[in-house]
Amino acid sequence: MKIMICLLMGSLVVPVFGESYKPEWESLLNYEAPEWYEDAKLGFWVHWGVYSVPAFMGDHAGEWYGRWMYSKEGQSSRHNQGLAIHEHHKATYGDPSEFGYKDFIPMFKAEHFNAEEWADLCVEGGAKFFTMMGAHHDSFCLWDTKLSKWNSVNMGPKRDLVGEIEKAVRKKGLKFGVSNHTAWNYGFFQWNHINGYDAKDPAYEDLYGNPIVPEGLDKVTVRPEEQEGKGRWKWFDRSRNLIKPSERDLDRWLARTEELADMYKPDLYYFDWGMNPPEFESRRKEFAAHYYNNAVKFGQGEYGAPNVVLNYKNWKTFKPGSAVRDFERGGMDQIADMVWQTDDCVYNDHNWGYVPGVAIKPTNLIVDQLMDIISKRGVLMLSFAPKADGTFPEDQQVMMRELGAWLEVCGEAVYATRPYEVFGEVGDQWLEKDDYGRKKMTATCEDIRFTRNKENTVLYATFLDWPGEKAVIKTLAGADLSGIKSVKLLGKWRKPKWEVTEQGLEIQMPEKQPKHGMAYPIRIAFAGQVAAPSKK
Template sequence: MKLSVLSIALVVSLISVKAQTKYSADWESLQNYQAPEWYEDAKIGFWVHWGVYSVPAFKGGHAAEWYGRWMYCQRGQSSRNNQGLATHLHHNEVYGPPEEFGYKDFIPMFKAENFNADEWADLCVKGGAKFFTMMGAHHDAFCLWDTKLSKWNSVNMGPKRDLVGEMAEAARLKGLKFGVSNHTAWNYCFFEWNHINRYDAVNPAYEDLYGNPIVQASADTIRMYDGETRKIWIPRSRGAVKPSERDMNRWLDRTKELADMYKPDLYYFDWGFNPKEWESRKQQFGAYYYNNAIEAGKGTMGNPNVVINYKGWPTWRQGAAVRDFERGGMNDIADMVWQTDDCVYDDHNWGYVEGTPIKPTNMIVDQLMDIISKRGVLMLSFAPKPDGTFPEEQKTMMYELGDWLNICGEAVYSTRPYEIFGEVGELWGQKNETGHKMYTATNQDIRFTRNKENTILYATILKWPSDGKFMITSMSETDLSNLKSMRMIGAKGKIKFEQSNEGLLLSLPKQPNYKYAYPIKMVFKGQIPSVK
């Protein structure tokens, strides 16, 4: 009897130990999370917005990747002064009425005939990226992987290729970490105007593409843009559609499948599962993904060595994953690594649109330095054409960014924030006419990073001063007695400096041949001194 009791106690003990080595599907457990060192070391990754929406490539009053939403949207049904109406009118004029040519009818036109995964991975390496995140599916729920859960995928239709699988293999062969991007939680709402206005979403044959949400709306008769009168559905309040159980279960099943098939090191989620109905499924996936990484030997409980990106509370619980800011970021140094996701395009647009200008490379570099000085990571999105090639100006940006990182990368990769992130000029972070922050540096802008050993400080000047002099005001009282050397990376000549109550005045050498930001490397005999 005693042996039996001891045996039972041992089994209970072993079960208890095992339970502590795995995550459970609740926030308290999931908050036992530490982001991977490889991720915090990487600093920059590339990703893409690419899919069926790349075919019409029309942004109208909003964004090209939202074409499938706005093509079904009637006058008065979208926010921001009928932002979706331009797409609806364009679709009627170019492709015909949505009841005759639906979003599904673009799929055969998305062929990706010139897509080359090796070339994409090579561009990432040349651009200085350390990880690549592939679009798995946008809000339209057309899967770019070989899913067994829906016929609406790039293997059965369109390209007839496993685009995610090809990129996973190519990226890893180039030494890149590989991530996937999943926006499908909002699929139930993305096509709400298709459901509300009773277009092709009412056909059950298409529900795996368009979703089958619970529609809560009432019918009214209104006068249309062309003078005809037609009965359409107008929502009486926000929440005109809600996710059905099928929509939420479908999301969880596909999300798990994508993780199982390609073992991504990073899993990016857009917003879309904010409503409380999603809570248990988010927790289920978090535990599932982290535990799979542990079972695969990637990491351990507390540090599974993989990344989940989420966009703020209540999308995910703080500390249970890596917070992401769309086109934004932290104002100061964070306690935990975080991420900015941004695009080479400005405004709201992320998908390919011919002739749309991209941001200057200089702005991207300045933004990168600001982000990493505050313990962030930049995931920069590009927009390929529907055939799978990148516009030349986007490739040029990659080359320019990579050239700068080849010279100045030691001030970027594997660094950590200093005790202050830097000094900010008067133009930094001002908003443009679309409400987005502009990263415009002046000759007052400087950002700090340091090596992990805390013996080398990098002070990166974001704009070259016309007189060759730069003042670091925060270092007016810094003890520089153990300063071993000071030089500008990639520049010839010495830096002369003079410390006063106003700050540390630097007389810089001749401007180096490279463009953009200019890191000054300060090597100390011991630990980097405090700014006091």
């Protein structure tokens, strides 16, 4: 808690505030995640920047265009995945020695960007917070930074994109976050540095970084055996670490990271994995203390509960409990002791930035994913991909509105809820895994996810697919259900018939499904506390 002591100095009373955060784990562990965040459940996010201009993913990802455009034959991992972008760049724009990544900046104009329209889409989509891309690995800043000329106010759009959207979303009553991926800037342009393209010019070092580059790396290629099987992942990790950050890279990261926090006072600060290496540890702690202390200083919270969210991606990066852990396209298998976050994208696989003609996920899949996440005490931050001009593709707008329409009907089972004693019932198909070992989000009528209200008087059992004529909640078999007051299917006026059997709570479903056609929450209200599941 914040403690204020008044010292009498003559006729002057000077307030002296008590504890403040220090860049030490013992101090940073005095952190509690905010209730607004755990209540929110869903936030929107964007991947938007200079890479939205070429809008080409090749064999990897559109937002990694600036990395792979400089890579030559055999210089990228996983089946030479970067070569497609390199060849596309040469055919479309010219050799990287003639047309570098910096030359895309004047083409990034954001001429149709309207912050008010973006905020409206967030509200329509049911999001409770919005996270703006501050800068991706390319280090082109979308805010009015005073620390680098490579920003959207000096170049390209000639606008403070972060500042505009911050005002617009807060005006709508949403919380505001920023996303900062610049820690890996030193490594992102690795092949630019190694192959001696425009990164060798000191005039561009604030864009491309100042890494430590050992000699002879221009001869490094992928051995054939490393292109197949498990070896591809080993190479992928090594390809990130061929060069190292300099002290200037590290100091520059901290200065810009603090500036972004100071200027916009974000309620959430998201980091990608680039700050995971041990070289960043002292600066990670320094920033965390700075961010939490600022939140106290600006009245957002107090010591111990600063009321802001700091995300980290690797369990070694921050001590558990000192910040909020994030999982990229993944999550927890069970209910967690502390709120956590999944960051995911409307695109499948690796791509996050806008690429024309690439299909997005069905809204139904996003809803199923959301219910799985929140049943385990998680929050979903879902990324969209605007075009370079600042407009969202039509299919992404449709998804936002479909998601919002479902939440309009079923949001009671989502917002401000907490996990039940068990997260749900899992069907066989959900347990299947894809080629990367991740569980497939393929739900059937056997998949149920539980949430409850904070008062613990209402249980929501959400069937991720339509159960048919009869819904059976097997988790409640043998439980004391004598306190049930009512049972209702959200989205339908008429209350269904229900009975307690040896199989569990059985509910007679209506002939017609709710119009939304996605996950189906059943609201079970109790006269007292929600019944605990049987321990049999």
